[in-house]
Amino acid sequence: MRRKLQYSLAGILVLAIGLLTLNVAAGYKPALGLDLRGGISVTLRPVQGQQYDKTSLDLAVERIRERVDSFGVGEPEILRQDDAIVVNLPGVNDQQQALDLVNVTGKVFLRPVKACASAPTSTPASTVPTTGTTTPGTGTTATDATTAPTTAGTGAVVTPVTGSPGPSRRVDTTPPTIPGATTSAAVSTTAPSDVSSTAAASTDGSTTTSVSDGSTTTTGLPFSDPKTTQVLPTRDGGVCQVGPANATGDASPSAETITGEVFSRDSAQARIIGGGWGVTVDLKSGSSGEGKWNQLAKECYNGSAVCPSHQLAIELDGQIQSAPTVNAPSFTGSVQITGSFTKAEAAKLAQVMNSGALPISLQAEAVQNVSATLGKDSLRAALIAGAIGIALVLAFMFFYYRRLAIVVVVGLCVSGALIYSITSLISRFYNGVLSLAGVAGLIVSIGVTIDSYVVFFERLKDEIRAGRSLRNSAQRGFKAAFHTILVADAVSLIGAAVLWYLSVGAVRGFAFYLGLSTLIDVFVAYFFTRPAVLLLARSKFMAGRKIMGMEISVDGNQPLGATS
């Protein structure tokens, strides 16, 4: 029994100290929320009255993350909470910039490709000087080396499924093994000059200037403007110049070819086609579906002025997801895209194409901009107030429980170390942040934690008053007190969980830290407070002393009661 208690006590102390040193040594710190260090927080919600599903929201989150990352904002926090998306951008001060960053439409356009380059070419002296003259084989490895996870970019091929399966598939069999061989090699000889000159010529809006500036990758993703000819990045780090999405030349938005209109809803599927992964998708019948697609396909197949490269780009929010070469002039029923896709890439492409069926337009519902000094002031005030609060509580505990209060002090240190470590680890690995509401939640939880001790010690007093020895009282007292603590903490946990699931923003941060500290409270009560007090009760340290105003004898044989 005694051995067990000692193990438990030593275990939790080692755990707390170990975790703390680990975090300090590794330099993990709790990431501070916007309200504590300044920045802009934008809350987005789908514009009411439109049809959307969770997947398109998740996809929007992913798009925003890619955008924000491409602009190099440090430690952004992008979360989907129910049907709202919260984007926290620390250190950003310009509201307009923040709103631009989160502006994603989710529309997937099909745009004819004018020309492609497999890597950023407008900066000649940059990292990939060899692209222009490489042989097909090394060309592929070059794109692989540009850290892009997907090599799907330009090597894919579009073929009709139902048309003439035999011959057309034979056409694809060359590209899948050496992706991008013929196409990218052909394009790359012309692209460098072509892309930059036409881009400069066609700039009619500020959105396309990023390429002609020669700083494509550093300024982030450009905005999609389906009405003009644009130079847009591909997923594998290259760029393509694409024409307007309205293949027919009609300027009205309804003429834009978006996947949602051309393809049947949720019909895009990743599957194995001819030995490699690809995507099949069904065409909607009628002039707005099949008709529109075939119009575009014909232009590309023929390599007309609209689509000289034979490629058709699938573009989502300013990024080309894939630009397959069109291998047939007309399609009926369905389309398949093949190339050197991995299973994940094919699935991703299918998901993108499906999401185009339900594009989501988001609205910035709340924009909060906290200046860095205001944040710092709040943090400092919260910390100082917290420290004074704890000091007051501890002073009160010492006054009331005398020596037993040592257990409270060490216990609070253990809880503190655990909470700090867990918060740091969460900040490090799960992108969570500690906001002002969270800090407040923690300060409140001091009260809850102290309560566990008070419940236990009062219980202990009851038992002693009933004539039991200290040693016996500690054991019985803990059993009864722990019962109470469990029930009361369960209610707190229910509250925290409900708040966490059903609320947005600050309330959520608060709920999280309330829940965390409640769990730690139970944990510390059982693994620290219990062994600590039980061992103290057996030791000479408490024997014969006035504890809580009562004379204690170790064996309980002397009359107890009032002595002070």
Place this chain on the structure above:
Amino acid sequence: MTDLDTSPVEALPKRSVFGRLYHGETRVDFMGRKWWGIGVSAALILVTIVSLLTQGLNLGLDFKGGVQWEVPSAQLTEAQARDVLTANGINAADAKIVTVSASGVARLRIQSAEQTAEVRQKVISDLAKAAKVDAKEISSNSVTSSWGSEITKKAVRALVVFVILVALFISWRFEWAMALSAIAAMLHDVLISVGIYSILQLEVTPATVIAFLTILGFSLYDTIVVFDKVDENTARFASARLPYDDVINVSMNQVLMRSLNTSLAAILPVLSLLVVGAGLLGAISLREFALALFVGLITGSYSSIFIASPLLAGLKGRTPKYRSLRAPRAVGVDLERLVLGGLPAARRESQRIRATAKGGEASAASAVNQPAHVVLTHPPRPRKKQRR
């Protein structure tokens, strides 16, 4: 031989109120004073309802939508700020401008109706120019009104789910009467806290809502600790057929010190947040939070004693099991004996005989706390040697 029931008080050690509290020897007849508590609460709730109906709540920006800028500058005057707003096409008459002073740094807080992103950004740069501060120093917050109502809707939904879950949990763990009383006490706390915000017309912000939610949790936590004790005592006095009022009185006296201690321990950090954090250091966002908490913690401790328990007694006392037990409440030293772990009247008799036979102990406290060797006529059996 002293009669226990006629003059026991003299035999108790003389102690101050605090001393009695400290030693856990209270014998407050809470149930006898239940109408005080209920009366005070009824009055407060009445005032709250009247205030809510007449002036309503001063809802902050996040609930009704709009824009708020905060400029840290002593130089910027209200008139200048209004000029900036007018220059940007905002109706300055509708704007609300207040100076939020905090430890040395005055902040001008400007609120207006919803604006477009361009206007918001323009106002920031104009304000920065007028106040001669860096635009980065200006904080702003803009919320659409639809989002505001969404937040409110979400908070209400969370509250309803929370109440249902907690009611189920308490019913499962204890009993339905306790669930009902605990939730009534909790709603009482929230109503009174909201009432204070309404009466003083303090601004309700998301931080305030968080604080109200905390109050819910704390109020329940407090009540459950009391009820846990009631539950335990119900089992303990089951065979003694003690009226429910007595059981509750005993339980409340037993947990009184814990309730006071806990409340004090919880209020101290909040008070520090309020006085030091918000008052001296001037963190306004802390004040909004701490004030609601402070009010809530006090009502929470109050309601667990004066609302939840009388309600429980009312509900349980009417059940068939307890309706027949209409004995006069134990008060004074009888109550104290029960509180200290003695037995109720039926068994008390035999114990008194034994105790008085030995040496005429008088105090209720000591009568209950007789160690074994005083009561027993023979020495206790030696403890078995057991490996521990």
